[in-house]
Amino acid sequence: MGLPDRYVSGYLKTQPPMGTPRMLGANTSHAWASFYAHGLG
Numbered sequence: 509m510g511l512p513d514r515y516v517s518g519y520l521k522t523q524p525p526m527g528t529p530r531m532l533g534a535n536t537s538h539a540w541a542s543f544y545a546h547g548l549g
Contacts, residue, residue: 513543 517539524530 511543511545513541515541
């Protein structure tokens with residue numbers, strides 16, 4: 509279709525319960541796709 513697009517992913521930094529060690533990169537992940545449509549942004 510010729511639309512500029514991107515896919516982005518990563519990990520969320522969460523606050524574990526007190527006394528529980530933080531698990532870096534293992535708690536929750538997120539991702540989204542976006543594209544630019546001329547005239548809409």
